[in-house]
Amino acid sequence: MGVGGHFWDLLKPYARPEGSDFLRNKWVAVDLSIWIVQHETAIKTHVRNPHLRLTFFRTINLFSKFGAFPVFVVDGTPSPLKLQARIARFFRASGIELSDLPVAEEGVSVERNSAFSKCVRECVELLELFGMPVLKAKGEAEALCAQLNNEGYVDACITADSDAFLFGAKCVIKCIRPNSKEPFECYHMSDIEAGLGLKRKHLIAISLLVGNDHNLSGVQGIGLETALRLVQAFNEDEILNRLREMGNGETPLFHGDIKSLDDSIPSSNESSPKIRCSHCSFCGHPGSKKAHFKFSCEYCSTSKSEGCMKKPEGFKCDCASCDMLQREKEQKKQENWRTKICNKIALESNFPNEEIIKMYLCNNNGYFTAKDGPCISWGDPKTEMLVDFLAFHQLWEPSYTRQMMLPMMSTIFLRGMAINPVKTLLYGQYECDSVLRVKIRYGHQFYVVKWKKDVTALGSVMHTIPSEESDMQHDATELEESLDLLEESDGLKVHVDEGCCYLLTDENMDLVRSAFPEKVDRFLHEKELKELKKRKNSSSRSEGTNANSESKKSSSVQLNITEFYRSTKVQIQVKPGEDQGAGALEEKRKVSSPNLSKSVRRRLLFD
Known part of the structure; x- marks a missing residue:
């Protein structure tokens, strides 16, 4: 989707590999339509309403695991050019001659198909129950995402549509993988300009030559390499005018041509x-x-x-x-x-298409004014309404929905405590008890936080961890690597210690320190004491070992080499009349040193 001719392959060398902390505390615009289109390929197994499931878990991961503030953008009414290109794509896939392609009437647009529109409405309803801001574009969602990024309302765009660069985006994240330690591809327009010498109008010119979502064919006989070589011969201010001259049959002057x-x-x-x-x-x-x-x-x-x-x-x-x-x-x-x-x-007739150029250069893609700006705000999730919504659409148990929402609720709670430290409870019944340990997940460190539950609510816990197993989890670090193709969040983890029940969540280390600095300091102090005690125990054991080795060395220092090797051999006294065959061999096996290698023992036995 976007610019044709394998355009992403051209930009691939200039992508920055960014980790999960890149999005922390940043505002990002998300092209929701891309998520809905991707649900069929992202989920290989048959599940109920995959678009809702994918949106549910990706939103939680994006908000809690990556620490971002997402702004979701949905498509508006597609332009006649987009409709024409969509029909042409269908004709091409069906093997129908493109000469029979109907021409869209001027000013006439149609909505997307009813099935896709229904998926969008359900996802928007889910996101609004989450408290996430949702904006509707006048046309393409990636156009509004790019405008928000270009005007500084968001820090990056999450979309797989390369048209975002043509609409003015400065930072585009092609895709995110919540359950992978691999970095995601982040494209900065400054890197593309430095590496290829291409600016926004250069990219628009390339799309006109090789094709785009609004004109699939482009110019016959011109590929991506030829288009790149052509547009690099002009600067950004003159490239579109030079294309107009070429479309009129003129041959413009190129850089380096003879002008006098x-x-x-x-x-x-x-x-x-x-x-x-x-x-x-x-x-x-x-x-x-x-x-x-x-x-x-x-x-x-x-x-x-x-x-x-x-x-x-x-x-x-x-x-x-x-x-x-x-x-x-x-x-x-x-x-x-x-x-x-x-x-x-x-x-080519009607080249370049001025309507496409005007659409790409337009900076009015949303229903807001430059003076007022977009209405972007995040609210608290409506938990009970979300439970009812997912019970109706997904047939999920209320307890399962609450468990899956726990990482998001804990993140909201910690952010609130970092800003305004008031004594409140997570979910109305949990309070932060302590930091249990440091956990490494997908190559990144987190604090495992213990949430103490009220004694009266203990009966609602369905799963417990034996105390013996919980005692084994007090290590300083723990490596847990897994890949869930469904992008599902971690389930509820319950910790039982001395008869008390605790919930465990993986939280960002900086966020926990901002919300509960005294608990982090206490955890680090206890960790330092444990390490100090461990070092003392190891040093005492090493001193005892050295003392034993020195005593053995002092007892054998007076022996010469012949006496030393003679002393290592065990003399077996055999009484007269005893069988010296199997008995002697068995005795050799018993006295052979276990420190010797197997090959050495074999030689001693059979020599």
């Missing part, structure tokens, strides 16, 4: 014959072969008493005459290429 007679090459005049001095067929330098037969020319490095050196294969002379001819050939080649490209563009 003073800049021209003297020998390039067709009326004058091209004079090229004679070259030696043996060494390839100026002069005749006869003149170079006895004495070498000034270009060869041999002594004057010898002849010239034979020219190697593929030799090219770099004298003034040859250099001038080479420049004339290169210039002629460039002129032929440009003429060919201009002729292809001139064959």
Whole structure:
């Protein structure tokens, strides 16, 4: 979707790999339609209403795990050009001749199909129950996302539609993977400009040449590499005007073209014959072969008493005459290429399409004014209404919905405590007890926070962890790596300690420190004491080991080498009349040192 010709592959080398902390405390505009379109490929198993499930879990992960403030944007009424391109895509996929394609009437637009519109309405209702801001675009959602980013209302856009760059986006995140430690692709317009020399109007020109969502075909015979080479020959202010000239059948001046007679090459005049001095067929330098037969020319490095050196294969002379001819050939080649490209563009009717250019350059894609700005605010989730909504649409148990929402509710609680530390309860019945440990998940560190539950609500807990298992989880770090294709959040984790029941959540370390600095300090102090105690125990054990080794060393220091090796052998006294076969062998096995390797013991037994 977006610019054709594998446009993302062109931008791929300039993507920045960003981690999950990149979005923390940043406002991001999310193209909701992309999420709905992706649900069929993201979820391989058959589930009920996958668009609601994917939106539910992605929103929780984006808000709690990544720490972002998402602003969701939905599509408005598509333009006639988008409708025409959609019909053309359907004709092409069905094998129908594009000559039979109907022409959309001026000013007539139709809404999207009813099934997709129903999915959008349900997702918007879900997001509003979450308390998330949802904006509706006049046309394309990625256009409003780009405008919000360009005007500074959000820090980045999350969309897989490359048209966002053409609408003015400065930072585009192609996709996010909540359950993966792999970094996501983040594209900055400044990096694209520095690497390719392309600005917004350059990208618009490329889309006009190779095709886009509003004109699938583009210019016949022009691919992405040709379009890139063409637009790089002009600066941003003149590129669209040069395309208009090419569309009218004119050949504009390119950078480096001859603009005056003073800049021209003297020998390039067709009326004058091209004079090229004679070259030696043996060494390839100026002069005749006869003149170079006895004495070498000034270009060869041999002594004057010898002849010239034979020219190697593929030799090219770099004298003034040859250099001038080479420049004339290169210039002629460039002129032929440009003429060919201009002729292809001139064959296209209505090129460039001014309506598409106007649409990409438009900065009024939402229902708000530049003075007032968009209405963006985040509210608290309506938990009970969300439970009822998902019980109706997804047939989820209320307890399951509340469990899955726990990471989001704890994040909201910690943010509120960091701003206004008042004594309130999470979910109305939990309070922060302490920090249990540090957890490493998907390559990032989190604090595992213990939430103490009221004693009267203990009966609602369905799962418990035995105390023996909970005691084993007091390590400093814990590595948990998993990949859930459904992008489902972690389920409820319950910790039982000395008869008290605790909920466990993974929280951002900076957020926990801002909300409960005294609990973090206490955890770090206890951790330091444990490490100090562990170091003392290890040092005492090492001292005891060193003392034993020194005593053994002192007892054997007086032995010479013969006595030492003799002392390591065990003398077996065999009484007269005893069998010295199997009994002796068994005795050897018993006294053989367990510190010796298996191969050494085998040699001792069978030698």
